[in-house]
Amino acid sequence: MDKGRKRSFPTGLLLIIVVSVVLISCCGLSDIDQSDCSICGRYVPEGRPTDFLDINEDGTFKHQSTEDWGTLCVQFGDWEFSGEVLVLRWPNCGYKVELSVQGNIITYFADDKNVVYIKQ
Numbered sequence: 001m002d003k004g005r006k007r008s009f010p011t012g013l014l015l016i017i018v019v020s021v022v023l024i025s026c027c028g029l030s031d032i033d034q035s036d037c038s039i040c041g042r043y044v045p046e047g048r049p050t051d052f053l054d055i056n057e058d059g060t061f062k063h064q065s066t067e068d069w070g071t072l073c074v075q076f077g078d079w080e081f082s083g084e085v086l087v088l089r090w091p092n093c094g095y096k097v098e099l100s101v102q103g104n105i106i107t108y109f110a111d112d113k114n115v116v117y118i119k120q
Helices: 013-025
Strands: 041-045 052-055 060-066 072-082 085-090 095-101 105-109 115-120
Touching: none
Parallel strands: none
Antiparallel strands: 041 052, 041 115, 052 060, 060 072, 072 085, 085 095, 095 105, 105 115
C-alpha cells in the first residue's frame, strides 16, 4: 500500500446511499410519520362489535362489516390523515371517502345514517 496516497470513499457505497435516500423519499414515507401513528389501531362501530376498521402503520386499512342482509364485506385500501380528516381510498376502483376524526372517535357521515367508530 502506498502511504502517500489518500483513501477515497468507495464510489459503489456512495451510489447505494444516494439510491436508498431517493427510494425512501419517493415511496410516500414522507406522507406518513411511521414513528408516530396516533391514528393507527382498531376502531369498532357503536352497536356492531363484529365489525371493525383497522388503520395500519404502513398506510393501509382493512374494513370489515356485516351488511343488513347478512353478507360479510371485507375491504382493503390505503389512507391519508390530515388535521381532522381521514381519507380512505380504494386504489383499484378509484373510490375514496372522507371521515371525521375527533380524538379516539372516527365518524362516517352518510345520507341515511352516521356510523361512529371508537378506538379499542
